[in-house]
Amino acid sequence: MKNLKEIAGKSPFVVPENYFEEINSRIIASTEGIEQVTPTKGLYLRMKPYLAVAASVAVLVLLSFTALKIFSPSENRGVIPTVSLQEFSDTYINDIDALTLEEELPAIASWDRLPDVSNAEIIDYLILENVDLDDIYEIL
Amino acid sequence: MDFTDQDKEIVRLLKTDVNRGFRLLVETYSKRLYWHIRRLVILHEDADDALQNTFINAWKNIGNFRNESALYTWLYTIATNEALTLINKRKRNSALSLDEIGSYLATSAEGSTWFDGDEAQLKLQNAILQLPEKQRIVFNLRYFDEMPYEEMSKVLGTSEGALKASYHHAVKKIEEMLGLS
Numbered sequence: 316m317k318n319l320k321e322i323a324g325k326s327p328f329v330v331p332e333n334y335f336e337e338i339n340s341r342i343i344a345s346t347e348g349i350e351q352v353t354p355t356k357g358l359y360l361r362m363k364p365y366l367a368v369a370a371s372v373a374v375l376v377l378l379s380f381t382a383l384k385i386f387s388p389s390e391n392r393g394v395i396p397t398v399s400l401q402e403f404s405d406t407y408i409n410d411i412d413a414l415t416l417e418e419e420l421p422a423i424a425s426w427d428r429l430p431d432v433s434n435a436e437i438i439d440y441l442i443l444e445n446v447d448l449d450d451i452y453e454i455l
Numbered sequence: 456m457d458f459t460d461q462d463k464e465i466v467r468l469l470k471t472d473v474n475r476g477f478r479l480l481v482e483t484y485s486k487r488l489y490w491h492i493r494r495l496v497i498l499h500e501d502a503d504d505a506l507q508n509t510f511i512n513a514w515k516n517i518g519n520f521r522n523e524s525a526l527y528t529w530l531y532t533i534a535t536n537e538a539l540t541l542i543n544k545r546k547r548n549s550a551l552s553l554d555e556i557g558s559y560l561a562t563s564a565e566g567s568t569w570f571d572g573d574e575a576q577l578k579l580q581n582a583i584l585q586l587p588e589k590q591r592i593v594f595n596l597r598y599f600d601e602m603p604y605e606e607m608s609k610v611l612g613t614s615e616g617a618l619k620a621s622y623h624h625a626v627k628k629i630e631e632m633l634g635l636s
Contacts, residue, residue: 349515351516
């Protein structure tokens, strides 16, 4: 038996007579009348003009913002609105929580303390009775 | 196998005079591509069909051919795909499978008119037909066309390492089948 490299030699397949003389003209003839596909551009190439415009706009915005930051008067920067103490307390401290009330109750309550009943229990009872904590504080 | 002067001339002509360029492309590559396809599909009629489809596809897509790959690589890729399409069509239509074609070549009178190799070549062809599809293509491209792995990698879209391993396994299997190992 021959070595694998020695077997190759000339092609063992047969082709019809004059096949290679005729095939070229047959191929050319078969393509006649067939439209060529219009070259398609890749996504990047198609988007390139839009990307350029978007990049220019972004640079312009960035430059304008930087210029405004640098050249605008300094007194306009970092202004904190003035809020009176009353407004602040009305806005931010308008709710009294149960814990605060519980802590302050002994100091402000005018009734005699009930024996064996803690302040927390009284407040829990009032909350269960749907009495508003602010109202309790006001009454006391 | 490189991007030869002939290829450069074809590419130049395709841009300036597409008909002349295409004619030169067909004259340069028809024979080489025929043998590549024939070794994959075995039967002449199938090879003839696949070859014509290869050039029709090339003609249609010439505008999309970019010089990033060699003309040679581009055409081999189209030809390989056309051959595989034909083989798959054959499988779907329950026509003669490639395995059966091997015995058809060896035994039938009609088959023998398309094959005039000696006994060793017939055995080699039958052994090649036993290989898995991808391995068969790799073996043919390397053994008969002596295509470098770098080019083959572009044609088949597979890494060079995988192709080397595939060829090595193919050779081992064939040598075993032929009793050469």
